[in-house]
Amino acid sequence: MNEEQQCLLLSSASRFWPPKGVKLSYGTAGFRADASLLQSTVYRVGILAALRSLKTRSVIGLMITASHNKVSDNGVKIADPSGGMLSQHWEPFADALANAPSPQHLLLLINEFVEKEGISVDGDWHVEVLLGRDTRPITVSWRSLTLRGQMRPMWSQLGCRQPDTPKTVTLWLKSLLQTLFYNLEGIRGVTSIVGAVATDMGILTTPQLHWMVRARNKGMKASEQDYFEQLSSSFRCLVDLIPAEKCKFDGVNDKVVVDAANGVGGVKLKYLGKLLNGLIIEVRNSSEDGGVLNDGVGADYVQKEKVLPNSFGSKDTGIRCVSLDGDADRLVYFIVPPESSGRIDLVDGDKILSLFALFIREQLSFLNEKEDMKNCHQAHLGVVQTAYANGASTNYLKLLGLEVNFTPTGVKYLHEKATEFDIGIYFEANGHGTVLFSESFIESLEARTNEISLGSKGSEGEKAALRLLAVSKLINQAVGDALSGLLLVEVILQHMGWSINKWNELYHDLPSKQLKVKVADRTAIVTTNAETVVVSPPGLKEAINEETAKYPQGRCFVRPSGTEDVVRVYAEASTPEAADTLANCVAKLVDQFLGFNSS
Ligand SMILES: CC(=O)N[C@H]1[C@@H](OP(=O)(O)O)O[C@H](CO)[C@@H](O)[C@@H]1O
Numbered sequence: 001m002n003e004e005q006q007c008l009l010l011s012s013a014s015r016f017w018p019p020k021g022v023k024l025s026y027g028t029a030g031f032r033a034d035a036s037l038l039q040s041t042v043y044r045v046g047i048l049a050a051l052r053s054l055k056t057r058s059v060i061g062l063m064i065t066a067s068h069n070k071v072s073d074n075g076v077k078i079a080d081p082s083g084g085m086l087s088q089h090w091e092p093f094a095d096a097l098a099n100a101p102s103p104q105h106l107l108l109l110i111n112e113f114v115e116k117e118g119i120s121v122d123g124d125w126h127v128e129v130l131l132g133r134d135t136r137p138i139t140v141s142w143r144s145l146t147l148r149g150q151m152r153p154m155w156s157q158l159g160c161r162q163p164d165t166p167k168t169v170t171l172w173l174k175s176l177l178q179t180l181f182y183n184l185e186g187i188r189g190v191t192s193i194v195g196a197v198a199t200d201m202g203i204l205t206t207p208q209l210h211w212m213v214r215a216r217n218k219g220m221k222a223s224e225q226d227y228f229e230q231l232s233s234s235f236r237c238l239v240d241l242i243p244a245e246k247c248k249f250d251g252v253n254d255k256v257v258v259d260a261a262n263g264v265g266g267v268k269l270k271y272l273g274k275l276l277n278g279l280i281i282e283v284r285n286s287s288e289d290g291g292v293l294n295d296g297v298g299a300d301y302v303q304k305e306k307v308l309p310n311s312f313g314s315k316d317t318g319i320r321c322v323s324l325d326g327d328a329d330r331l332v333y334f335i336v337p338p339e340s341s342g343r344i345d346l347v348d349g350d351k352i353l354s355l356f357a358l359f360i361r362e363q364l365s366f367l368n369e370k371e372d373m374k375n376c377h378q379a380h381l382g383v384v385q386t387a388y389a390n391g392a393s394t395n396y397l398k399l400l401g402l403e404v405n406f407t408p409t410g411v412k413y414l415h416e417k418a419t420e421f422d423i424g425i426y427f428e429a430n431g432h433g434t435v436l437f438s439e440s441f442i443e444s445l446e447a448r449t450n451e452i453s454l455g456s457k458g459s460e461g462e463k464a465a466l467r468l469l470a471v472s473k474l475i476n477q478a479v480g481d482a483l484s485g486l487l488l489v490e491v492i493l494q495h496m497g498w499s500i501n502k503w504n505e506l507y508h509d510l511p512s513k514q515l516k517v518k519v520a521d522r523t524a525i526v527t528t529n530a531e532t533v534v535v536s537p538p539g540l541k542e543a544i545n546e547e548t549a550k551y552p553q554g555r556c557f558v559r560p561s562g563t564e565d566v567v568r569v570y571a572e573a574s575t576p577e578a579a580d581t582l583a584n585c586v587a588k589l590v591d592q593f594l595g596f597n598s599s
């Protein structure tokens, strides 16, 4: 690194000291913590993004979001050149950067890493980082704003007067100002690499930013408008390909009501809805309504608590209802039963996966019907789940003859596994997932559909190829996306002529329960076998197994969360009461082994 670069890094880093006594970790989906702790982290992730751009010679994304976390948290993560998650190989460096105790340590780390990775920092590559942020407000403490005057320039840049109260000042700045601080810090980080450019893409859903990064690196159109146009036109294409006899079917109506978690998905979905025909999207709990992000609303709440989100009630009985999470990368459907008294019938990520798998399997069977295709390469379809997938869904998928694979929690693992197939469908039970198509399979579909434009009438096989091609454009190829997932569910239900009830009847979920346990150090739990078996602390595995064996169809596992400071407990059993008891007993075991009073 030359002297100019070293000076630039040292001077900008001296504005952003890490919080004292906090250990930051890149976790399941980037850094997440109380928003007041993350200023230096966002700045340092900006540097990381610029270095990643240099290393990969590609455009990189930096997203400011904490997804389903409570409103006082925030987070930051990176989108790699493919639009996927940051390469896991770089996560230890990300952790080290975030925790470097001083600008000098930071510089030393960067120097070492740049040398080890063979990254040339001499300005021969035009670094570009796309920045996105959701609508999450930030909380900034007065202390951090005034500490050694570091933040004062921010106030003048924002045209605001610095608050003069010595108490903690909580800033709930609406719209652009909400996350502008983090944005500026991200930009500062990126631009502390000489010649690097940070392009502010504004307020986006997480999947939109990932989509843009992928599109930019593939040389495709990559604006937000391009995203909306691609989704709406592929949706229309799928609608046009619905078999005539299925177009009007009892129980299928054209309205869906969406709980947008008071997050960024609401406004985006309202805009997208205007570009569609044959589907009415009613959005509630949009960030414009004044409700609190993820508070009594959203996919995480609905999926874990299995209760109605705010502003939904008995009036919604019989309607397809959907919940998105705060940054709109997950979705779950739900049904309001008659006289529900707050409970819902959840149609979760596992059922979305099952619906997608059925539809794709059907199209593949049409594709392979033609005599001359019999000897051709048959597409390899695979599905990927985590241990949180309901056992009934896994049985159902296996009964369909599908290959079911398991990975640890987190899209980064599922996505990676799904790329091994011609078509890989992955979903977490909480609604995080997508369908990936391999380049070679897309090429074979394109070749097949080109035959149609050469004058053929369009056989079932050719229509199936057109449908699959449209699915590959509709469903986000970079990461799970609630907006594109919703459109795909809607058009498949229309295609099948199914109501949400019929879909929900595919199989019956086993009763399950999830709990969170606060412990002294959650990292003391080490797991293996896609997180289903505890390796450490010794004895916990045996204690869990002994308890689980008492319950018919019992299954239980524990793991440290990668996004919250808790240990998660998951239990499944033949009755809701048994699942609750099993979860509670195992939560007590976790507390005995790791709680604040354990020795
Ligand atoms: C049980 C559960 O829902 N875990 C979620 C949650 O991860 P944890 O590591 O469990 O906190 O957030 C992740 C990121 O959004 C998501 O991928 C994952 O599925």
Ligand SMILES: [Mg+2]
Binding pocket: 067, 068, 325, 326, 327, 328, 329, 330
């Ligand atoms: Mg999310």
